[in-house]
Amino acid sequence: MTSISIFWFRRDLRLADNAALYHALRGDYPILPLFIFDKNILDKLPKDDARVTFIYQTIEALKKELQQQGSDLLVKYGEPEKIWPEVLKEYEVKEVYTNHDYEPYARERDDNMAEFLTSEEIVFKTYKDQVIFEKNEILKADKTPYTVFTPFYKQWHAKLNDFYVKAYPTKKYFKNLLQTKHLLLPTLKEMGFEKSKLDFPKLSYKSKLDDYAKERDFPALDGTTHVGLHLRFGTLSIRKAVKDALEAKSNVWLSELAWREFYMTILWHFPYSAFDSFKKQYDKIKWRNNEDEFKAWREGNTGYPIVDAGMRQLNQTGWMHNRVRMIVGSFLTKHLLIDWRWGETYFAEKLLDYEMASNVGGWQWAAGSGNDAAPYFRVFNPELQTKKFDPKLEYIKKWVPEFGTKKYAQPIVEHTFARERVLKVFKEALSNS
Incomplete structure (x- = not known):
């Protein structure tokens, strides 16, 4: 059996300018790239999750690129802690290369993998990418x-x-990829997913x-x-x-x-900030967490057109304009006094570009509880935001076609009342800390 190294793809789905792949290709053994569809992550997702479709299509493209080099991408579906022992039975693995990941689950997974691979006398090398x-x-x-x-x-x-x-010149070393016959790719259906109908943004910025x-x-x-x-x-x-x-x-x-x-x-x-307020005294806030109002916010029926336009854009496309993300975040936490974690979780489900660090950071910024946050007494006025950033109401009319008719929802809360209420609630919580 040929001794090989494995390059483990995760959040770095490209061959060009890839740090760990570059170092792997310059190592002592032929390189077999691997990708694991991780059940620990996938089991929590809806069956038509668009991000899974995006990853799948990217994996198909990577396989084609590698096959043109006489190599291929080994793709597995399951829990990494169960997949790796199987891979070690199939191949004589000497080294594993991968790039750093910084989210809490990823850190735990990589610590466990480092321990397991070391116990098997396999070198585990990770890089910044x-x-x-x-x-x-x-x-x-x-x-x-x-x-x-x-x-x-x-x-x-x-x-x-x-x-x-x-850039890392990976292409120069493609000759060091393991030459192998074509390897099977599990279908989306076999993994319990269906193809999403959403469009993905092109790379043309x-x-x-x-x-x-x-x-x-x-x-x-x-x-x-x-x-x-x-x-x-x-x-x-x-x-x-x-x-x-x-x-x-x-x-x-x-x-x-x-x-x-x-x-x-x-x-x-500060890994605790993924789930708790960065400024810990903000965890003393008495959120209202009204389920009906949360539903109206999610569905874009709050009676505040800029908020509703943003939520409908998110629900229909998997994306929301960044300025509007701030407005809807402020509205949920300040106008409705709903815990920022509820909004963060909803965005995590819906956003194609969901990135835990930025999403948590953005939500805590809006709520005032974050590390470089808007002060708690800064409450965005949706009407002023509209006048400033959508003066001709083009964005609103695109996503809220019934705006200006009797069919459009009445505001679920009055701005001045909501502002006074949130200032009182926040002040009480923070003065007691």
């Missing part, structure tokens, strides 16, 4: 993590140079960068890059995205890419 800077690379002078974005970004930006955005700063806040314009899904699953390299931002001198987009890393750093250093 989905961010420019990770873990302890951007710290304050006293070696503690930043919890405010602006000073984090200053250091992030100051440290950035050509070295950090240089460069034309947006010149006007990004001017247009990104207006939801009626197609002014944002739609790269979230591609960064989430690694079909776009972060090094390429940052290099393109630098070349286009698109500083605003560059800072958005840095926000993503800031939230990942927060999640790494």
